[in-house]
Amino acid sequence: MAVSERDIAMIEATFAAGGRSALGEAYRLYGSLVHTYCVRSVGATSAADVTQEVFVSAWRAQHRYDAARGTLAGWLIAIAKYRCVDHWRKRREQPVADHPQADGPAGPDEFEQLADRLVLDDALSLLPERQRTVVELAHLDGLTHEQIADRTGLPIGTVKSDLRRSIPRLARALRSAHEVVNHG
Amino acid sequence: MADPFPDEPSSDDLDLVAHAFAIRQPDDGLRHDPPAEVWAGIEQSLTDAAVADTAPGATITNLADRRRTRTPMWLAVAASIAALAVGGWWIASRDSASAPMMATELTNNGLSAQAVGAHGQAEVRRQGSELDLDIRLDKPPSVPGSYLEVWMIDTAVDKMVSLGPFHGDGTYPIPAGYDPAKFPIVDISIEPPDGQPKHSSISALRGVLAPPRSSS
Numbered sequence: 001m002a003v004s005e006r007d008i009a010m011i012e013a014t015f016a017a018g019g020r021s022a023l024g025e026a027y028r029l030y031g032s033l034v035h036t037y038c039v040r041s042v043g044a045t046s047a048a049d050v051t052q053e054v055f056v057s058a059w060r061a062q063h064r065y066d067a068a069r070g071t072l073a074g075w076l077i078a079i080a081k082y083r084c085v086d087h088w089r090k091r092r093e094q095p096v097a098d099h100p101q102a103d104g105p106a107g108p109d110e111f112e113q114l115a116d117r118l119v120l121d122d123a124l125s126l127l128p129e130r131q132r133t134v135v136e137l138a139h140l141d142g143l144t145h146e147q148i149a150d151r152t153g154l155p156i157g158t159v160k161s162d163l164r165r166s167i168p169r170l171a172r173a174l175r176s177a178h179e180v181v182n183h184g
Numbered sequence: 185m186a187d188p189f190p191d192e193p194s195s196d197d198l199d200l201v202a203h204a205f206a207i208r209q210p211d212d213g214l215r216h217d218p219p220a221e222v223w224a225g226i227e228q229s230l231t232d233a234a235v236a237d238t239a240p241g242a243t244i245t246n247l248a249d250r251r252r253t254r255t256p257m258w259l260a261v262a263a264s265i266a267a268l269a270v271g272g273w274w275i276a277s278r279d280s281a282s283a284p285m286m287a288t289e290l291t292n293n294g295l296s297a298q299a300v301g302a303h304g305q306a307e308v309r310r311q312g313s314e315l316d317l318d319i320r321l322d323k324p325p326s327v328p329g330s331y332l333e334v335w336m337i338d339t340a341v342d343k344m345v346s347l348g349p350f351h352g353d354g355t356y357p358i359p360a361g362y363d364p365a366k367f368p369i370v371d372i373s374i375e376p377p378d379g380q381p382k383h384s385s386i387s388a389l390r391g392v393l394a395p396p397r398s399s400s
Binding site for chain 2: 025059163170
């Protein structure tokens with residue numbers, strides 16, 4: 001599904017006060033992102049239930065979302081992270097025989113890392129194509145500004161301005177995924 | 185327009201991004217869509233919570249969850265559109281009795297999953313001294329076992345008036361005394377046949393009336 005920048009700006013501006021209809025819009029935009037996180041954290045069987053819990057938690061905490069502090073995608077993933085950790089904690093408290101695959105992810109780092117990876121991917125997908133290419137050449141391929149300019153044929157000033165525009169956007173998304181969301 | 189990012193990225197931002205790139209995996213872009221029952225389950229949980237919050241034995245009241253909390257931001261937008269509407273409306277209404285005075289698209293955006301893809305239009309027209317709401321649904325929702333009802337809601341989502349069950353494309357008279365500029369939200373709800381006269385809190389389609397964009 002193509003998500004436009006306009007959709008994102010609109011939902012981030014209205015989510016906190018938007019009630020049930022804004023929650024529906026958030027689900028339309030981020031249902032797959034959240035569900036993917038849950039599938040990969042708790043497995044396909046439990047993911048539907050946990051995804052549901054995430055959005056019900058998001059509804060309870062809706063008024064606490066602050067677009068000035070980060071993206072809605074990251075905020076929802078922060079809730080998903082909490083819900084998935086909680087899922088495994090509850091499972092460990094039950095007899096293992098009932099849950100043969102009750103080990104779950106190795107440790108808290110895995111929940112954090114998966115959150116960062118999915119949130120980065122989501123935020124990258126929203127960048128204009130040229131900015132995305134430039135930032136990937138810089139961070140995935142480790143190229144210098146000059147090397148990126150040579151590779152892409154872009155003026156070096158454009159390379160620099162693409163980076164200084166895209167890095168804060170990616171960081172904003174990642175930072176919100178690190179928030180501790182008090183969602184009751 | 186000013187450059188929103190005038191400075192070099194901060195080292196904090198660079199560290200965060202560099203760390204996330206360092207752990208990136210090739211399959212991070214794969215997505216799993218949630219099964220359809222997930223949204224139905226969320227809606228049910230929200231409705232259960234709304235019921236639990238009301239007095240014992242009370243039935244679900246219309247849009248109670250929204251009224252109890254705060255005015256949604258989108259309604260602030262709606263209110264300003266409505267304010268603009270009043271000016272344009274006068275101009276439009278002087279010219280032609282049959283041209284719509286206000287209009288809106290009706291969409292399902294973010295509303296009930298039972299009506300995904302539903303779409304239509306609503307227009308306010310003057311008939312003599314009365315106002316009518318003309319509704320056309322080019323993609324009506326299918327709601328087996330329930331029916332659709334037409335509402336006009338004020339910008340505070342505090343007051344609403346029913347224009348009756350939806351009986352197909354056509355004209356729905358606006359009760360005398362209701363000003364569409366003050367009740368600009370057109371809402372088509374999904375109503376179970378439960379004998380309750382109130383809004384079910386399940387909306388299939390919605391739009392905010394505003395003057396037509398160009399009236400020459």
